[in-house]
Amino acid sequence: xxxxxxxxxxxxxxxxxxxxxxxxxxxxxxxxxxxxxxxxxxxxxxxxxxxxxxxxxxxxxxxxxxxxxxxxxxxxxxxxxxxxxxxxxxxxxxxxxxxxxxxxxxxxxxxxx
Amino acid sequence: xxxxxxxxxxxxxxxxxxxxxxxxxxxxxxxxxxxxxxxxxxxxxxxxxxxxxxxxxxxxxxxxxxxxxxxxxxxxxxxxxxxxxxxxxxxxxxxxxxxxxxxxxxxxxx
Numbered sequence: 001x002x003x004x005x006x007x008x009x010x011x012x013x014x015x016x017x018x019x020x021x022x023x024x025x026x027x028x029x030x031x032x033x034x035x036x037x038x039x040x041x042x043x044x045x046x047x048x049x050x051x052x053x054x055x056x057x058x059x060x061x062x063x064x065x066x067x068x069x070x071x072x073x074x075x076x077x078x079x080x081x082x083x084x085x086x087x088x089x090x091x092x093x094x095x096x097x098x099x100x101x102x103x104x105x106x107x108x109x110x111x112x113x
Numbered sequence: 114x115x116x117x118x119x120x121x122x123x124x125x126x127x128x129x130x131x132x133x134x135x136x137x138x139x140x141x142x143x144x145x146x147x148x149x150x151x152x153x154x155x156x157x158x159x160x161x162x163x164x165x166x167x168x169x170x171x172x173x174x175x176x177x178x179x180x181x182x183x184x185x186x187x188x189x190x191x192x193x194x195x196x197x198x199x200x201x202x203x204x205x206x207x208x209x210x211x212x213x214x215x216x217x218x219x220x221x222x223x
Contacts, residue, residue, distance in 0.1 A: 004156075033211070042200065043157065043213035091156050099145075099206055104156025 002026065004105035006092050012111045013082055021077040021108045025094030032075050033102060034067055035091040043091065049075060050098050082112045117201050122218040131188045133217050135201030138182045143206045146177060146184045151198045151216070160199075161186065188219075196221045 005024045013019050025032050034046040046059045049069040060066070064082075069075040079086055089109050093102040118136040125131045137146065145164045149157035161168055163175045163184070174187040188195060198216040205211070 035213070042215045045211050045213070093156065099204060101147075101159040101162065102149075102157075102211075104158070106154075107156055 004092055004094050004103050006090075006105040006108050008108060009106065010109045010111075012113060015084060015112055016081055018078065018080045019082055019110065021079075021090050021092075021110070023075045023077070023092030023094075023105060025073065025075070025092070026103055027073075029094035029096055029103075030072060031095045031098045031100070031102075032069055033093045033095075034075070034077050035093070036061075036088045037091060037107070038088045046077070048098070079110075082110075084112050086110060087112045116212065117203060117214040119199075119201050119214055119217045121215065122220065124220050124222065125191055126222050127192055128190050131191050131195075131219060131221075133186045133188075133199055133201075133219070134183055135186070135214075136183045137201070137203050140181050140203055141205065141207060144203045145206070146175070146181075147202050147204055147211075148173070148175065148184075148186045149200045149202070149213075151200065157200060157213075191219075191221045193221050193223060195219065 007022045032049040035043040037043050047054050047067050051072050052069045064080045067077045089107040091107045093104040095102045147162040148160040150160050151157040161170055161173045161175045163177055165177050168175045176185045198218050200213045200216040202211050202213050
């Protein structure tokens with residue numbers, strides 16, 4: 001079956017612009033996660049959704065970051081007023097239930113110039 | 114949150130068994146341990162998960178001692194294609210956060 005997909009695969013934006021990153025999880029997966037991975041580093045947990053609800057948003061780096069999920073399906077990570085330090089690969093994952101094995105998408109590579 | 118510590122890198126040769134140990138001294142009672150593998154330009158892929166003692170699947174084994182303050186991922190007979198970054202993480206079921214450390218870069222040589 002189809003895996004987790006993310007779009008766009010690459011995004012180059014100017015400092016100060018807003019960007020939206022999209023994640024389509026595996027159908028039927030109730031949990032969805034967002035991570036950030038800077039070059040050569042490990043994954044930084046940002047937020048997770050159980051259904052359409054995000055119980056804990058404390059992992060988001062700043063108030064410029066927000067995320068939503070609708071219909072227990074698609075999720076969007078929005079970064080407002082992008083900064084150069086936001087440049088990274090943003091990975092999305094989904095799992096059948098919150099503590100189950102996570103399936104990752106290919107990521108969106110964001111470059112802020 | 115239980116922080117994990119792993120070796121930064123390891124080298125091995127094809128056909129050898131590789132053991133990667135992860136320390137998680139502050140693991141909580143309800144937390145469990147998961148390992149992921151990541152190839153360049155790809156998202157991580159689940160390898161194995163466990164709570165205590167030993168877990169084995171078709172690709173790896175996971176050894177967890179009684180105090181659960183560490184865990185060891187064992188990869189039998191590695192091949193060149195096992196060259197990747199391996200992440201140990203502790204899943205905090207209390208509040209749910211998954212903390213990926215810097216991972217261990219395994220390089221398998223011919």
